[in-house]
Amino acid sequence: MKLAALLTSAGINIGVCALLLSLYSILRKQPGNASVYFGRRLAEERSRRLSSFILERLVPSPRWMVQAWGYKEEEILDIAGLDAVVFIRIIVFSMRIFSIAAVVCVFGVLPLNYFGQEMEHVNISSESLEVFTIGNVQSKSKWFWVHCLALYIISFSACILLYFQYKNIARLRLLHITRSPSNPSHFTVLIRAIPKSTRETFSDSVKNFFMKYHASSYLSHQIVYRVGKVHKIMNNAEKAYKKVTRLKGAVINKKCLPFRYRCGLCGGASNSFKLYNEEFELGAKRSDFKYSDSNIKEKECGAAFVFFRTRYAAVVTSEVLQSSNPMHWVTDLAPEPHDVYWSNLWIPYRQLWFRKIAILVASIVFMLLFLIPVTFVQGLTHLDQLQQLFPFLDGLLKKKFTIEIVSGYLPSVILQLFLYIVPPVMLLFSSVEGSISHSTRKRSACWKVLYFNIWNVFFVNVFSGSLISQINAISSPKDIPTELAKAVPSQATFFITYVLTSGWASLSSEVMQLFGLIWNFIKRHILRWKDDPVSVPSFPYHTEIPRVLLFGLLGFTCSVLAPLILPFLLVYFFLGYVVYRNQILNVYCSKYETGGQMWPIAHNATIFSLVLAQIIAIGVFGIKESPTSSSSIIPLVILTLLFNEYCRQRFSPIFKKFSAQDLIEMDSEDERSGRLDEILEQLHSAYCQFPADTTEFCIPGKDSVVTSQVAGESSSSGSTSKDVVKKSGVLHSTSGGLPVSRLKEAVASISLLITIMNSQT
Structure with missing residues (x-):
């Protein structure tokens, strides 16, 4: 690749x-885009400030950069939590180490590389990046020895920075x-693989087991049910009710024709829902969400949440093998x-090993x-091989601008477009694998x-680039390692353009x-929907x-x-x-x-x-x-591995286990302050x-778990969930919740909305 092609890509x-x-600096000032660019703040404030039109809203400004830079850690x-701070620390570490590397290598190593051969440098822009x-x-x-010294400086600096970051x-x-x-x-503690018994339910098995072996610390438990799609419907019922309520109260232009309602550009008359009021009430009365005890028992699965009186008891229980059969009574901290x-949660525990093997095979495929x-993509960076394989492209590939675009910009763009499908696929694989939490699923997808990126973006690009450019030079298998070693520096030029396209463009x-x-x-x-401040996305750690x-890997290697890659990385x-x-x-x-x-x-990937x-x-x-x-580099490898082993022994257990001390x-402090009972x-x-705004409420009692048809929220008065009374045909709890009548009304409203749209057709 010529330097002119790199400059074109840059x-x-x-x-x-x-x-x-x-x-972005313009669009973020428009009130209509507040839900896109200020979703987190809207979710906190639950309000929007609409300002009058001013010319400043159409003028780009770097004020947002200054504001983002000005926040302290x-x-x-306090705002975003420790995970966000850790992610920012990863970027700060990269900024520091590659600033050191840039000073050492650009001013010390780059001149030696450029004047390494006895050749005349006439026009630097027309020279190859090699x-x-x-x-x-x-x-x-x-x-x-200058290259060796630079590598030693970079490695020791990285280890020192990693140590202090890990410690903090x-x-x-x-x-x-x-x-x-x-x-x-x-x-x-989450219990899985509960042994199935014909004489008692899963709930009774959990109660009897923990009352026998953990009687002093056991508090109660809660069985997990196989609810599937019903769970999702119940969780979304309150949202549907709020949307239908907004539609019922909306004032819609009566001049709009009925058939336009289908596309969402216009609406029906403002009294459209009033015409169906009687049908709405009738639908609400016909809805029935009662569960019989037999149905509840059939939906029980071999998993449960077990509550303990102290934190220490819960941690000890999660670490100890509960049965002589490791496939029974499997414990994890919830x-x-x-x-x-x-x-x-209701996936059988014996299925998990098969799922992991299947996902491993699917990931490899x-x-x-x-x-x-x-x-x-690598073929595009070697135009001479493309001209030999496809002679009809000979005339097109001889044009200077075409060469600069095809070799300097197009390969990394195409590779980046293909890489966009990788994070969603890996997140799906992690879900099928059986993760018990969203964070575990994202960490698994992150790995x-x-x-995937290290193999396909780094190794495969190096291997495929070497095989394409040196295919004619390889006469025997023993020549392959030599030719691959020669290709590693030459493929670094492709990674420079990849940083430009995948890095700079992805940030913008x-x-x-x-x-x-x-x-x-x-x-x-088009749809005329109102903004929902609750629906705010979470940070895509598994993508970013x-x-x-990966850019850190490219920088170190x-x-x-x-x-020349270091200024672009910085x-x-x-x-x-x-x-x-x-x-x-x-x-x-x-x-x-x-x-x-x-x-x-991040630490393991950096090592x-x-x-x-x-x-x-x-x-x-x-x-x-x-x-x-x-x-002289061999001792450096050994020292780096020893440093990693020290960090693994010193800091890694803190991220895997809790300290008994x-x-x-904490338990003693809560007991002294009287907060433990609460x-x-x-x-x-x-x-x-069925948390918050759903239809099941878990009640601890004599049988540990009873299912009722109402969702409970935490009581501010400290009342337990035993205080459940039946009132006017609807179950209510002193801790609050969503009445079944509102759920019936929500489902009936959805059915009514479908009926109206069909009638307009």
Whole structure:
């Protein structure tokens, strides 16, 4: 690839980024786009401030960057939680280490690479990018010690920064645990693989088992039910009721013709729903949601939430093997109530191993199928091979501008378009795998996407690029390692364009929220829906963390081999620091908290990147016939692995287990302050399978779990969920909830809406 092609790609991406960022600074000032760009704030304030039209709303300004940069870490921690702080710390670490690498390599290594051969440099813009890589240095050069020193400086700096980041994040995690004394997950254990008995129900089995073996600490339990689609319908009933209520009260233009109602551009008469009032009331009376005891027992599955009197008892129970058969009474600490992935709780535990194997095979097949577009992309970077394979493209590929576009911009764009389908597929795989919480599902998807990116974006591009460019030079299998080692520096030029396209462009599209903007336009101007401040997206950690770590891998592996990539990476990380802070503060809302468990993923990926860069350097120095330089890197690999082992022993357990010292002190503090009884009373409603605005309410009593037809919320007065009375044919609880009558009205309203639309047809 020529330097002119790189400059063309950089110019296109700079223009696209400047355009999108300018549009964003304008669109975010428009009141109609508030739900797209300020979703989190609207969800908190539940109100919108509509200002009158002023000219400033149409003028781009960098004020949003200044505001995003000005927030302190403590403010982000209070607003978005520890997970957001950890993600920002990953970017800060990348900014620091690659700033050091840029100073060392651009001013120390890059000149040696450029003048490594005895050649005349006339026009720098027409030269190949390979003259800026280590491939341009002569074999047996005496200047390879500079490359070794640069790699040592980068590796030691990365380890020092990683240590302090790991230490600080571990401290924040401990503070997160100790400062959340009322977290229900600390008192709750998820039991799966409950043995099935013909003589008693699952609920009785759980009660008898824990009353026998954990009598001093056992409080109560709650069985998980197989509800499937019914659960989803019940959860969405309140939302449907609110939407139908808004439609009933809407004033719609009577001049609109009835058939236009179908497209959503216009509405029927304002009294359309009044005409069906009697039918509405009749539908509400006909609705029946009663469950018999036999139906409830049939829907019980071999999983339950078991509540304990202290945090320490819950942790001990989750760590101890409960039965001599490891496939029975499997225990795990329960996730937070909002983090529970209910759809996977009733999966039989014996099925999980089969699901994991099937997902592993499916992931491998998916990665192999992805070789097709990657190989095609690499073919675009080697135009001479394309001209030999497709002679009819000879005339088109001889034009200068076409060459610059095809080799400098098009490959990374095509690869990025294919990569957009990877995170949703991996998230689906993680769901099928059987994750019990949303956070576990996202962490699993994060690992899968990271593995996928490292293999397909890095290794496959290197391998396929080498095989395409050196296919004629390979005469025997023993030549393959040598030819691949030669291709690693040359493929670094492709990664520079990938950083431009996938990095800069992805940040500008992220801040623009293109899909959200289009959907908001359709919702407001075509469907005529009102904004729902509750429906705020959560941050896509499974997409963004692998992308940031992949760029870190490219930076470490190419910093010494091709230092020209470092300035482009620095621009990405500094711009990403501002963009992601802005998105976390204004757009996304934290629905659950993992306590910073994303950091071990970043740490392990960084160590892998460092070791990989050192191994590649050993191979390259060996090809350049510099055994001294090659052998001097081996101690660096050993020291890096020893550092990783120290961090694994010192910090990693903090992210996997709870300390008995902290838990016992928290239990003692709650008992002294009198908060313990209040916390225990709230456990039963916290893990109700139909939380907030649904139709089942879990009641602890003599049989531990009773199912009633009302959803309960936490009582501010501290009353337990036993206080349930039957009033006017509708079950009510002193702790509040959604009456069955409102649920019936919601479902009847949905049926009525369908009837009206059919009648308009």
